[in-house]
Amino acid sequence: MADTMNPSNLRIGHGLDVHRFAATFDAAKPLKLAGVQLQEKLSLIAHSDGDVVLHAICDALLGAIAAGDIGQHFPDTSAQYKNVDSSQLLSEVLEMAAKKGASLINCDVTIVAQVPKISKYRDSMRASLSSMLSIDTDRVNLKATTTEGLGYIGRSEGIACHAVVLVYCDR
DSSP states (O other): OSSOOOOGGGGEEEEEEEEEEEEOOOOOOOEEEEEEOOOSSSSSEEEOOOOOOOHHHHHHHHHHTOOOOOHHHSSSSSSGGGTTHHHHHHHHHHHHHHHTTEEEEEHHHHHHHHSSOGGGGGHHHHHHHHHHTTTTTGGGEEEOOOOTTOOHHHHTTTEEEEEEEEEEEEE
């Protein structure tokens, strides 16, 4: 990244992903968030591993580089992506961004969930994201909130995640 940034080369992207919890825990599909397997007896219904954090970040990055969305690049109708580790999807999106001359500056993530409680996993999730995104941990923020018992998330039927990224495009 250049020492002096041209503000007109800054791009913001926002991503949102939501998945429903499975009725019963599936040991073959444990809950993963931000690339970290949580020690919770919860599974998500998803074509891939269902990592809502990584999916939201993928969409945010794709938005920042004006390259569509995750479903366009990794359709849930494709056998190739059945049960895929979402870190693989993120890696491919990061490659797309690099080809467009985009460098990630920071990432801000908000997990919306009644369950599980995220606080005990927060540091390991930030470290995981820092590693996958190749940016310092102080450029990765991860927070969580509940819906105070309201709606499908409040009834513990699912989990959502918002991600916002700032990128610098040198082209």
